[in-house]
Each structure stands twice: as C-alpha cells, then as structure tokens.
Amino acid sequence: MPERIHNFGAGPAVLPLSVVQAVGDALPNLMDSGFGLCEISHRSGTFQSVVDSAMERVRRVLSVPDDYTVLFLQGGASLQFYMTALNILKDGEKADYLVTGGWAKKALKEAGRVGDATAIWDDSENGFKSVPANGDYTVREDAVYVHYTSNNTLYGTQYHHLPDSGGKPLILDASSDIAGVPIDVSAHEIIYAGAQKNLGPSGVTLVILSPWAMERCGADLPTMLDYNVHASKGSLFNTPNTFGIFVLDQVFKWLEDNGGLEGSIARNRAKANLLYQELDRSNFWAPHAEMDSRSVMNVTWRLSNPDLEPVFLEEAESAGLGGLKGHRSVGGIRASLYNGCPLESVIALVAFMQDFESRHA
Ligand SMILES: Cc1ncc(COP(=O)(O)O)c(C=O)c1O
Incomplete structure (x- = not known):
C-alpha cells in the first residue's frame, strides 16, 4: 500500500490515524457485539451506547450547556441553511446575515425562501478578504436573529x-x-456543522440548539425538517448515519485524550503560525486574507507569479503533499489544517515551499 500522503484537502479531510485505525477495527466487529460497524441496527443497545457516548463527548469538549439540545442529522450544513430559517422564522419575519463568503451567501439564499433574509454585510466586492469588525454593520431592529x-x-x-x-x-x-478554535456555545442559539472537516466523515451534521431555539420551532413542519421530531427521538427518528456517528465519537474521544478543546486550539494555532510565517517571509507568496481575518483552519494564498501555481501543485503532489488546490472560485493554493492534520504535515509543507522557491524564484 502506498504511504498516506500529507493531506491538506478541505473536506472530507484527514482524520487522526488512531481514529482511522479504530474504525478499521470496528468494521468487522463493533465493540465485541459480533456485528460489523456498517451492519448493526441503529435500534440495538450497542449502537445506542455509541450515540450516547458521542453526545456526551460533544457536550464535554464544547462545554454545551445542560439545557441545550444536541442532534446528529443528515443533509449536511447545506440543509441547515434552510432548516434553521424554517424552524425559527414565522411568516414575514426578518433575519440578518453577515456574508463573508460563498457558504454564507448560500445560507442567505435558502433563508430567503422562508422569510425576509437580508445581507447586512457583504464583502464580495473586496474578494472576501476579511470578516466584519463590530460596528461595520447595523442589525435591523426587527430582525429575529443574526446568522454568521x-x-x-x-x-x-x-x-x-x-x-x-x-x-x-x-x-x-x-x-x-x-x-478547532475557541467557542462560547452559550452565546449562540443554534450552531451547526457538517462533520467532514474537523469532526469525522461526511454525512453527519452536528446541530446544537438552545431552549429558545427549541421553543421557537414551528409546528406542522415537514417531519424530517422539524428539529422537535429529531430531538424527541434522540436523533434516531429515522435511520441515522451510524457509521458517521461512530467516527465522530472516535474523533471526540481523540480530542479528549489529547487535551480537549484547549489542546486542539493550541495545535491548530501552532500549525497556522508556522505556515503564515513562511507566507510572510517572502514576496514569492501572496497570502489572500487580511492579517486580522486570517483563518487558522484554511490558509489561502497565490504565488506572485500565478503561472507557477500549476507547477507548485504538481510538484507538491509528487512530494507527497495532496489536496492543496484552491477552491475553483478563488484559485491559488489552499492548505486546510483541520484537527486531524498533524504538525509534521505543515513542517513538510513549509520545507517543500522553501525548496520550491529556491528552485523557481
Ligand atoms: C462553512 C461551510 N458551510 C457549509 C458547507 C456545506 O457543507 P455540506 O457539504 O455539509 O452541506 C461547507 C462545506 O465545505 C462549509 O465549509
């Protein structure tokens, strides 16, 4: 088998190797049940213990308040663009959106199917290089919520x-x-996240809801789009992504075994600092984001000579560094440094960049 590459893909993304190995062990026989991970009923006691464990770990690692609801849903974050608005907005109500990129734009579009959803800040003309500072926008007085x-x-x-x-x-x-970064769950009414970057594989979406959000959920919604339905059945209303929930539980176990959220924040900062240091060292590189809006999770840059970008990507791949192509709407290079990406991968990337510059500058 060829070696695992240094994987900088934006998602589905690299997972900690110990998690991948635990999944491998569970595939033929989940927790000594005799049933394989993908072959076991979601109604079994064994799988119930997986869901319970995953929910408890999510609560512990993210310090989710006791009165908040945790759900594992399907349909990706893209379904949540619509589902949040559908559950929260009543006829004619307003919601304000901070549009900092393509995904925020999509969230706004879906909410617009339900109510009066408006961008109160939109950085598209500036090429989405920054996020707004407080004071850069005005929230409408009658907005029900602000989405970011x-x-x-x-x-x-x-x-x-x-x-x-x-x-x-x-x-x-x-x-x-x-x-992967500090988060105050109690400051939010709904948080949603597709798992396939920092939490596990694609196909499972973590949704965290406050009591306010649960109370506002509209009556008579289509069954599968109703948060109350999923909450009342502990995320087992219909067949969930059993595989995805198991992997998510393993990722949270790995987080707990490695310093919890604090450990994760420290590792991610160290990785990002190393890469930004290299990007700031030489004019050969042209980082995309403005300094105070730089992401520690997705680092994006161009080469000062854009003609060299395909060469960079090709040589990187040959050197065992994969998934570095920037998103098609931005171009250039993007290194995703999610939780599962080890520091060694970033060290290898920086060494490659310095070597590349010395040969092509
Ligand atoms: C910030 C953000 N929101 C939403 C999505 C869409 O997620 P999904 O593919 O799970 O619907 C993505 C996917 O990359 C994302 O990065």
Missing part, C-alpha cells in the same frame, strides 16, 4: 471575536472550525 459563518472555508478568513448581534440571537455555521 465563523470560518470562511473557501477564502480562508475567520472571525477572532464574537460578532455583535445587537442583542439578537446568534445562529452560527461552524462547519469548518468547530472544535
């Missing part, structure tokens, strides 16, 4: 502060930085 995207996966920008919502409830898409 903590990390802009495509462009590599990230909030390093809690956005001021003017006292309105905050709804957060944390898909690409959950459990």
Whole structure:
C-alpha cells in the first residue's frame, strides 16, 4: 500500500490515524457485539451506547450547556441553511446575515425562501478578504436573529471575536472550525456543522440548539425538517448515519485524550503560525486574507507569479503533499489544517515551499 500522503484537502479531510485505525477495527466487529460497524441496527443497545457516548463527548469538549439540545442529522450544513430559517422564522419575519463568503451567501439564499433574509454585510466586492469588525454593520431592529459563518472555508478568513448581534440571537455555521478554535456555545442559539472537516466523515451534521431555539420551532413542519421530531427521538427518528456517528465519537474521544478543546486550539494555532510565517517571509507568496481575518483552519494564498501555481501543485503532489488546490472560485493554493492534520504535515509543507522557491524564484 502506498504511504498516506500529507493531506491538506478541505473536506472530507484527514482524520487522526488512531481514529482511522479504530474504525478499521470496528468494521468487522463493533465493540465485541459480533456485528460489523456498517451492519448493526441503529435500534440495538450497542449502537445506542455509541450515540450516547458521542453526545456526551460533544457536550464535554464544547462545554454545551445542560439545557441545550444536541442532534446528529443528515443533509449536511447545506440543509441547515434552510432548516434553521424554517424552524425559527414565522411568516414575514426578518433575519440578518453577515456574508463573508460563498457558504454564507448560500445560507442567505435558502433563508430567503422562508422569510425576509437580508445581507447586512457583504464583502464580495473586496474578494472576501476579511470578516466584519463590530460596528461595520447595523442589525435591523426587527430582525429575529443574526446568522454568521465563523470560518470562511473557501477564502480562508475567520472571525477572532464574537460578532455583535445587537442583542439578537446568534445562529452560527461552524462547519469548518468547530472544535478547532475557541467557542462560547452559550452565546449562540443554534450552531451547526457538517462533520467532514474537523469532526469525522461526511454525512453527519452536528446541530446544537438552545431552549429558545427549541421553543421557537414551528409546528406542522415537514417531519424530517422539524428539529422537535429529531430531538424527541434522540436523533434516531429515522435511520441515522451510524457509521458517521461512530467516527465522530472516535474523533471526540481523540480530542479528549489529547487535551480537549484547549489542546486542539493550541495545535491548530501552532500549525497556522508556522505556515503564515513562511507566507510572510517572502514576496514569492501572496497570502489572500487580511492579517486580522486570517483563518487558522484554511490558509489561502497565490504565488506572485500565478503561472507557477500549476507547477507548485504538481510538484507538491509528487512530494507527497495532496489536496492543496484552491477552491475553483478563488484559485491559488489552499492548505486546510483541520484537527486531524498533524504538525509534521505543515513542517513538510513549509520545507517543500522553501525548496520550491529556491528552485523557481
Ligand atoms: C462553512 C461551510 N458551510 C457549509 C458547507 C456545506 O457543507 P455540506 O457539504 O455539509 O452541506 C461547507 C462545506 O465545505 C462549509 O465549509
């Protein structure tokens, strides 16, 4: 088998090797039940213990308040763009969106199907190089909530502060930085995140809801889009992504075994600092994000000579560094440094970059 590459893909993303190995062990026989991981009923006691464990670990690692609800859903973060608005907004009600990138734009579009969803800040003309400072926008007085995207996966920008919502409830898409950066769950009414970057494989979406959010959930919604339905059945209303929930539990176990959220934050900062140091060292590189909006999870840059970008990507791949191509809407290079990406991968990337520069400058 060829060696595992240094994987900088934006998602589905690299997982800690010990998690991958635990999944391998569980595939033929989950927790000595005799049933394989992908072959066991979601109604079995064995699988119930997996769900319970995953929910408890999520609560512990992210310090989720006791009265908040934790759900494991399907449909990705993209379904949550619609589902949050559908459950929270009543006829004619308003919601304000901070548009810091392509995913925020999509969230706004889906909410617009339900109510009066408006971008109160939109950085598209500036090429999504920054996130707003408090005071850069005005929340409408009659807005029911403010929605933001903590990390802009495509462009590599990230909030390093809690956005001021003017006292309105905050709804957060944390898909690409959950459990990788500091988070105050109690400051939010809904947080959602697709698992496939920092938490596990694709196909399972973590949703955390406050009592306020649960109370506002509209009656008579389509069954599968109703948070109350999923909450009342402990995320087992219908067949969940059993595989995904198991892997998510293993990732949270790994987080707990490695210093919890604090450990994760420290590792991610160290990785990002190393890479930004290299990007700032030489004009050969042209980092995309403005300094105070730089993401620790997705680092994006161009080469000062863009003609060299395909060469960079090709040579990187041959050197065992994969998944570095920037998103098609941005171009250039993107290194995703999610929880599962080890420091050694970033050290290898920086060494490659210095060697590349010495040969092509
Ligand atoms: C910030 C953010 N939100 C939403 C999505 C969409 O997630 P999904 O593919 O799970 O629907 C992504 C995917 O990359 C993302 O990065």
